[in-house]
Amino acid sequence: MRKTAGAGVLRLSRMQELVEARGPLPINEAAQLLAVTPMTIRRDLSAPDSPLTALGGYVLATTLPSADRYSLDVAGDQHAAHKRVACQRAAKWVQAHDSLFIDCGTTMAHFAEALPPDMPLSVVCYSTNIASILSRRPNTQLMLLGGLYHPSSASFLSDEGLQYLNRLGVNKAFLSAGGVDPLRGASCSNFHEVPVKQAAMRSASQTFLVVDESKLGLLRPAFFSPLDAFGHIVVGGAPAAGLRKQFKDFSMVFAQPAAD
Structure with missing residues (x-):
């Protein structure tokens, strides 16, 4: 099935x-x-x-209503402080010589920037904005999955890339989402990202979902995982108590910028 x-x-x-x-x-x-x-x-x-x-x-x-359409350029300017602090918290789980999968999107750009600059790592990614950051790290072995280019998220998809990812074993997969719902799980706006995210989760020993608080309670068109499949969910910001209570059954870590 x-x-x-x-x-x-x-x-x-x-x-x-x-x-x-x-x-x-x-x-x-x-x-x-x-x-x-x-x-x-x-x-x-x-x-x-x-x-x-x-x-x-x-x-x-x-x-789709224009508010639901995802654009990498627009998303880059929204909720940046909360994305950054969530990624800084998530990066604390990374250790020297880890092999990582890093998802596409603007949140994950903050995660790539948050990694200790000289730490030796092996990283698999499938988007140009993440690869551009990682390529400047002298001690990082970078593997970029190729295929057809999707400008909306600056990412790639191909059968060959999925097969390669399925053969890999990564220690930790760090994923982003456009929507996080307690019943319907994690979802994104771009359908082509779904098989890549799911392949990374199958390959990884540990999985992390990293989002800012604005994603909680939202649904996007493309479902990719139930929330209990993630070992840790890191949320940047301070959601309202009622919203936070909806996610009490999941392993969530909340991080706030110093100014909040």
């Missing part, structure tokens, strides 16, 4: 790439390109977290 779900995620990601590049895609053509039946395509599109929809025999992008 897990393999079937994973195949559906990859098909959705490939269809999303085609729709972004070419516009509306005939369902029958999508089925031919992905070597499945049109019924399978329709089933994929009917998934609750699908970023695509079927209309008039075509595959179309689901229209």
